[in-house]
Amino acid sequence: MSSPLALLGRAGTYLLLSLAAFVSIFPFFWMVAGATNTSADIIRGKGTPGTALWDNIVKFINSFDMVRVLFNSFLLAGLGTVLTLIVASLAGYGFEMFRSRFREKIFGGLLLMLSIPFAALMIPLFVLMANFKIINTYQAVLLPTIASIFIIFYFRQATKAFPNELRDAARIDGLKEWQIFLYVYMPVMRSTYAAATIIVFMNNWNSYLWPLIVLQTNEMKTLTLVVATLTSGYTPDFGVIMVGAICATLPTLIIFFVLQRRFVEGMLGAVK
Amino acid sequence: MSSLKLKGVRKAYGSVEVIRGVDLEIKPKDFVVFVGPSGCGKSTLLRMIAGLEHITAGDLEIGGQRMNDVDPSKRGIAMVFQSYALYPHMTVRDNMGFALRFAGVAKDQIARQVNDAARILALEPLLDRYPKQLSGGQRQRVAIGRAIVRNPQVFLFDEPLSNLDAELRVHMRIEIARLHKELQTTMIYVTHDQVEAMTLADTIVVLRDGIIEQVGRPLDLYDDPANQFVAGFIGSPKMNFLEAEVVDSTPTGVTIELINHGRTRLVLPVSGGTMGEKVTLGVRAEHFGEPGAGNCDITLQVDVAEHLGSTSYVYANAGGEALVIEREESRHQNDLDRMVVSISADKAYLFDSQGHRIR
Amino acid sequence: MPALVLLGIFMVYPILWSLWMSFQVGRGMNFSFGGTANIVRLTQDPVFIRALTNTLLFLAVQVPIMLVLALFFANALNDSRLWGRGFFRTAIFLPCVTSLVAYSVIFKSIFALDGIANQTLMFINLIDNPINWLSDPFWARVVVITAITWRWTGYNMIFYLAAMQNIDRSIYEAARIDGVPGWARFWYLTVPLLKPVILFTSVISTIGTLQLFDEVNLLTQGGPSDSTLTLSLYIYNLSFRFMPSFGYAATVSYVIVILVGILSLIQFIVAKDRRA
Numbered sequence: 068m069s070s071p072l073a074l075l076g077r078a079g080t081y082l083l084l085s086l087a088a089f090v091s092i093f094p095f096f097w098m099v100a101g102a103t104n105t106s107a108d109i110i111r112g113k114g115t116p117g118t119a120l121w122d123n124i125v126k127f128i129n130s131f132d133m134v135r136v137l138f139n140s141f142l143l144a145g146l147g148t149v150l151t152l153i154v155a156s157l158a159g160y161g162f163e164m165f166r167s168r169f170r171e172k173i174f175g176g177l178l179l180m181l182s183i184p185f186a187a188l189m190i191p192l193f194v195l196m197a198n199f200k201i202i203n204t205y206q207a208v209l210l211p212t213i214a215s216i217f218i219i220f221y222f223r224q225a226t227k228a229f230p231n232e233l234r235d236a237a238r239i240d241g242l243k244e245w246q247i248f249l250y251v252y253m254p255v256m257r258s259t260y261a262a263a264t265i266i267v268f269m270n271n272w273n274s275y276l277w278p279l280i281v282l283q284t285n286e287m288k289t290l291t292l293v294v295a296t297l298t299s300g301y302t303p304d305f306g307v308i309m310v311g312a313i314c315a316t317l318p319t320l321i322i323f324f325v326l327q328r329r330f331v332e333g334m335l336g337a338v339k
Numbered sequence: 340m341s342s343l344k345l346k347g348v349r350k351a352y353g354s355v356e357v358i359r360g361v362d363l364e365i366k367p368k369d370f371v372v373f374v375g376p377s378g379c380g381k382s383t384l385l386r387m388i389a390g391l392e393h394i395t396a397g398d399l400e401i402g403g404q405r406m407n408d409v410d411p412s413k414r415g416i417a418m419v420f421q422s423y424a425l426y427p428h429m430t431v432r433d434n435m436g437f438a439l440r441f442a443g444v445a446k447d448q449i450a451r452q453v454n455d456a457a458r459i460l461a462l463e464p465l466l467d468r469y470p471k472q473l474s475g476g477q478r479q480r481v482a483i484g485r486a487i488v489r490n491p492q493v494f495l496f497d498e499p500l501s502n503l504d505a506e507l508r509v510h511m512r513i514e515i516a517r518l519h520k521e522l523q524t525t526m527i528y529v530t531h532d533q534v535e536a537m538t539l540a541d542t543i544v545v546l547r548d549g550i551i552e553q554v555g556r557p558l559d560l561y562d563d564p565a566n567q568f569v570a571g572f573i574g575s576p577k578m579n580f581l582e583a584e585v586v587d588s589t590p591t592g593v594t595i596e597l598i599n600h601g602r603t604r605l606v607l608p609v610s611g612g613t614m615g616e617k618v619t620l621g622v623r624a625e626h627f628g629e630p631g632a633g634n635c636d637i638t639l640q641v642d643v644a645e646h647l648g649s650t651s652y653v654y655a656n657a658g659g660e661a662l663v664i665e666r667e668e669s670r671h672q673n674d675l676d677r678m679v680v681s682i683s684a685d686k687a688y689l690f691d692s693q694g695h696r697i698r
Numbered sequence: 699m700p701a702l703v704l705l706g707i708f709m710v711y712p713i714l715w716s717l718w719m720s721f722q723v724g725r726g727m728n729f730s731f732g733g734t735a736n737i738v739r740l741t742q743d744p745v746f747i748r749a750l751t752n753t754l755l756f757l758a759v760q761v762p763i764m765l766v767l768a769l770f771f772a773n774a775l776n777d778s779r780l781w782g783r784g785f786f787r788t789a790i791f792l793p794c795v796t797s798l799v800a801y802s803v804i805f806k807s808i809f810a811l812d813g814i815a816n817q818t819l820m821f822i823n824l825i826d827n828p829i830n831w832l833s834d835p836f837w838a839r840v841v842v843i844t845a846i847t848w849r850w851t852g853y854n855m856i857f858y859l860a861a862m863q864n865i866d867r868s869i870y871e872a873a874r875i876d877g878v879p880g881w882a883r884f885w886y887l888t889v890p891l892l893k894p895v896i897l898f899t900s901v902i903s904t905i906g907t908l909q910l911f912d913e914v915n916l917l918t919q920g921g922p923s924d925s926t927l928t929l930s931l932y933i934y935n936l937s938f939r940f941m942p943s944f945g946y947a948a949t950v951s952y953v954i955v956i957l958v959g960i961l962s963l964i965q966f967i968v969a970k971d972r973r974a
Binding site for chain 2: 230232233235236237238239240241242246251254255257
């Protein structure tokens with residue numbers, strides 16, 4: 068039934084997809100293999116498992132106060148995610164549910180702000196934090212990221228798919244607005260929350276520039292910053308760094324795999 | 340079971356008025372159907388009664404109490420939505436008991452009320468399922484069940500059957516009629532389907548462009564429409580409208596000429612109209628008679644005939660004016676390409692150029 | 699609306715502040731009003747011109763490559779007859795969930811002078827001598843572009859894939875019955891129907907690339923000899939690395955704002971045109 072040309076096309080598709088998959092996965096393999104090798108081996112391009120794993124782990128753990136670093140990372144990423152989701156979903160819900168003459172104008176303004184590079188805001192924010200005297204604190208890292216315009220935008224798009232009649236039904240059932248949000252909106256939109264969780268957690272966990280600026284002492288540093296510090300020396304120990312890289316990647320990887328099914332669903336809702 | 344009263348009710352979005360002064364009284368236990376074409380404001384009016392839309396002007400009373408600014412949940416109403424609006428993350432049981440949970444009703448009381456409502460609607464085997472595991476008809480029943488549980492004084496239905504297929508629609512229509520008999524509650528039902536209106540209503544309210552065109556019992560509206568709009572809207576197939584011109588008008592009768600039918604003359608026992616006025620003659624499909632049986636005969640070109648068994652509908656035209664004629668015993672007429680029918684003056688309606696009835 | 703309050707404090711205020719800053723000259727915390735002095739300085743600053751051209755180069759090369767790849771993969775993966783869809787989808791999306799530092803380290807080690815990239819290329823006789831990836835201006839840019847593309851293609855692909863799944867299947871069935879070949883189904887049905895999403899991703903990617911900072915800072919720190927210096931990195935250097943020159947840094951950052959504005963506008967206009 069299929070023509071030879073179509074068959075060729077199919078084979079090509081598979082070939083390209085396989086290549087893409089290989090290119091995508093290879094660095095992960097490289098990372099894991101690297102964690103077991105010495106730095107010299109890695110630079111020489113040794114991609115097979117070595118024996119230096121234990122050494123690397125020990126060196127990595129001893130390079131910084133790892134308990135503290137991990138605590139910082141998880142606290143900032145976790146708390147930041149929860150707060151961002153609350154704020155952004157409230158805002159998205161509000162934007163979609165309440166008609167107001169200014170609604171579209173405010174929203175347009177928000178989208179415009181999305182285009183302003185963080186680099187432009189970095190300095191004023193830094194000075195603002197300095198004025199609040201909260202440099203080198205968790206608040207300083209969290210506050211500017213909580214009201215993420217992108218996530219608000221995402222929630223508003225997704226909320227368009229939230230049936231208005233459901234809200235009407237809840238109102239007739241005697242729910243207050245906050246109860247509708249809590250008992251109807253949030254459970255109905257769980258896929259959206261799941262997708263947003265992945266995105267926000269990933270962003271927070273990987274957040275580099277802003278924490279780099281406001282977190283100044285070693286005991287406040289996050290895993291991302293620590294691994295970055297390890298790489299910036301003149302003779303970076305790649306084996307040790309690979310261990311750090313694995314640590315830095317695992318949490319987002321786990322969250323992704325746990326929420327994967329909902330993630331695609333949630334994305335679907337947002338682009339409708 | 341409460342009475343309900345609307346006095347000079349208006350709704351405006353900015354400068355656009357969608358409800359332009361509605362006065363209506365609904366008696367307790369009445370089954371009232373709001374019917375009209377899309378955009379006529381029927382759903383808006385219902386949502387205003389429910390409290391989902393603010394009332395711009397006028398008064399709404401339920402059970403003798405002014406309800407304009409009362410919270411939807413405290414108006415003694417329950418509503419069934421077009422899309423059912425079932426909470427997708429809750430089982431049928433939780434859906435039905437949700438309102439009571441927030442009204443602070445005790446758990447065992449909720450369970451009892453839910454079970455009672457489930458029994459009425461034969462929903463018992465479905466109580467632990469989720470909405471997405473139900474068929475359209477089952478979801479509809481759950482939505483009705485959710486309304487019943489609240490034990491409302493007034494039931495509101497917003498086009499509840501329009502998402503169902505034809506067969507289920509008939510089935511649910513009967514179910515709702517039965518429910519009304521059983522519960523003896525005031526019900527207000529919105530639909531664009533005049534068949535639903537005719538079959539369900541004690542009283543039909545015909546709306547157009549935010550005002551009431553006519554209120555009455557179904558057959559009264561059918562037999563005695565107040566204007567051309569109601570005449571055209573109520574009844575299936577639609578009433579036929581024939582262009583005509585007044586050629587003589589006396590207190591006891593109006594003589595008209597049918598423009599598209601060789602200016603055939605017909606005298607109607609009504610008074611009104613002026614010489615030369617363009618008017619419209621309305622004749623229902625089933626009121627065309629055998630040739631010579633009425634007051635005048637017209638000759639038609641047959642386009643197509645539909646035979647439904649007990650009756651047949653003949654689609655015909657004359658001078659570009661399309662008409663539908665209902666015939667019993669006409670199975671063999673499909674090969675005809677011309678037919679002659681008669682019009683009886685006492686079974687025809689006359690409307691002036693504004694669409695008002697000339698009686 | 700607590701969100702609006704937060705936004706007000708952490709977005710609007712800094713925006714106004716930086717706008718005001720962009721007209722200030724001076725070093726450290728001493729400012730004086732300089733009018734257009736900063737703008738004049740922009741036009742005469744070779745490093746700025748360098749950063750600007752680099753950023754635009756990254757944009758012009760990287761965004762189209764990435765979006766076309768993403769669209770292609772999404773289309774391939776949207777075929778329900780494709781074997782191993784779940785695996786390919788996850789695999790291609792995987793880079794997106796890697797930690798930023800992790801992947802820059804990985805790329806750094808892969809593209810080291812005697813790293814695996816060179817060894818492989820030499821092994822298959824594509825090159826004779828190892829390429830000095832990160833020290834050569836041209837190859838350093840290639841590495842940066844490769845790295846960003848590697849990381850974000852899957853991300854964009856998911857958007858396309860989600861949008862494709864919203865397209866009514868019967869449209870394709872109708873097209874097949876009408877004898878429309880596969881490439882035409884893709885080009886005349888999928889692409890136009892995905893236009894809103896394509897527009898969205900291209901705006902987001904453009905913004906992302908214009909603000910590019912993390913990757914270059916970690917991979918090359920702008921080198922060698924500023925060949926991978928981006929505007930954001932330059933702003934960072936101006937504010938925190940050298941003697942702080944906040945006012946001038948703010949001026950540079952508004953160059954990005956203006957660029958984003960112009961490019962978004964162009965993208966909207968192009969998207970509108972295609973509808974006509």
